[in-house]
Amino acid sequence: MWDLNAAHRKVCKLLTAAIVLGVAAMCPLLASAQSSARPSTQPRAQPRATLIIQSDLGGSVGMRANQIIDIRSNGQRVEIVGHLCLSSCTMYLGAGNVCISPKTVFGFHGPSFFGTPLSKPRFDYWSDVISSFYTRPLRDWYMQTARHTKSGFLKISGAQLIKMGYSQC
8 A cells, every 4th residue: 555654754865955956056056156267377277188979868957067068177078969859968058168059959848856846946056057058048948948948948949049149150
């Protein structure tokens, strides 16, 4: 027999762990933003090899944000050339030295916890994190329209993004 109270406790524990992990994932993001406000006395790291993004279906927003901050700090080049760049993959658009293929399809939707809706404050917070990696026209469109997509994706071609100012590979 299904014990609803036990199942509810388990879901609450999982959600609490996810929130804690999400907050922990943001600590390096905050530290990076704070340290970038001060001039660095350490020599800049040598750029890493170009990161080639093939078809990428997305993933954790917090982990992707940390990865992109690392990419920026190392001056690494990013080429988005696969057929699909969905969900958190679109955050690579803010990696700094990035170019895209006009043939790549970019898919945008609102933040969730593995498909489960977030509370309004968490939804707004993660929407801001995601959109912070976009240029102004794309950021405005995302915040007004795309973040409210709860199932599926709103798609934009690489060619359309290039017209919005992104570099073509």
